[in-house]
Amino acid sequence: MNLGIIGQAVGLFAVTNIDDVLVLALFFAQGAGRKGSTRTICMGQYLGFAAILAVAGAAAFGATFLPGYAIPYLGLLPLALGIKAAVQAWQHRNDPEEERAAKAGGPKVLEVAMVTFANGGDNIGVYVPVFATAGIGGMTVYAIVFLALVGVWIAAGRHLATHPVITRTLSRWGHILLPVVLIGIGLLILIRGGAFGL
Template sequence: MVGQAIGLFAVTNIDDILILSLFFARGAGHPGSARRIVIGQYLGFAAILAVAVTAAFGATFLPESVIPYLGLLPLALGLKAAWQAWKQHGDEDDEQEAAGDGPASLEVAAVTFANGGDNIGVYVPVFATAGVGGMSVYAVVFLVLVGVWCFAGRYFATRPIVAKALGRWGHILLPLVLIAIGLLILIEGGAFGL
C-alpha cells in the first residue's frame, strides 16, 4: 500500500515541483521565506486531505460543481504577480522592495489547494475503498512526500543554472504558471460554461 500511495502522490502532484521551485526562487535571499513556503505547502495539502477524507466518508463541504471555480485562486494570484512585475519593469531596486519577504504561507497554501482540487476527485474513491487503516497510510505517506516535494523544489531552485534562470525569468514565469493553472482548472472543470 505504501508503494501505491507514493505512486498516487507522485502522479497527482508532479506539477507542484515547478510551482514550489518558482516560490523558492522568489523567496531567495529573504529570511524565513523557505519556512513560510513549507508551511503554506503543508497547509494547502492538509486542506486537500481533509476534504478528500471527509468526502470519502460521504460528507462533502464542496459540491463538485464548485471545484472548477478554485481556479480563480491561482488566476487571481497570477494576475497580481503579473501586475507587480509589470509595475516594476526595469527598476531592479523597486522590484526587490516589492518582493517583500518572499511568498506568504497563505499564498502558497491557496495555490496548493486550488492546484490540488482535481486531486480530491482522485483521492476520494481511493480513500473510500481503502478503509480507515488504508486512509491513514495514504495520509502519512502523502504528508511525508510533501516534505520531499518541498526539498525537491528548493533543490531545483538553488541549482546554479536553474537559480540563474529563475532569478532572471521567475518574475515572469510565476505569474504565467499561476495564470495557466487557474485557466486550466476553470476550463477543464467547465466553470462559467467554458
C-alpha cells in the same frame, strides 16, 4: 504497514502532484535571500495539502464540504494571485533587478496554501474513491505517506530553485514566470473542470 498500499500511495502522490515541484521552485526563487521564506513555503504547502486531505477524507465518508461543481472554480485562486503578480511585475518592469526583488516581497503562507489547495482540486476527485475503498486504516497510511512526500516535494522544489543554471534563469525571469505559471494553472483548472461553461 502494508507495503502494497505504501507503494500505491507513493505512485498516486507522484502522479497527482508532479506540477507542484515547478510551483514550489518558483516560490523558492521568489523567496531567495529572504529570512524565513523556507519556513513560510513549507507551512503554506503543508497547510494547503492538509486541506486537500481533509476535504477528500470527509468526502470519502459522505460529508461534502465542497460540492463537485465548485471544485473547478478553485482555479480562480491561482488566477487572481497570478494576475496580482503580473500587475506587480509590470509596475516594476523598469526597476533594477535587486530593487524589483525587494519590492516583490517573498511568498506568504496563505498564498502558498491557496495555490496548493487550488492546484490540488483535481487531486480531491482522485483521492475520494481511493480513500473510500481503503477504509480508515488504509486512508491513514495514504495520509501519512502523502504528508511525508510533501516534504520530499518541498526539498525537490528547493533543490531545483538552487541549481546554478535554474537559479540564474529564475532570478532573471522568475518575476515573469511566477505569474505566467499561476495564471496558467488557474485557467487549466477552470477549463478542465468546465467552469463558466468553458
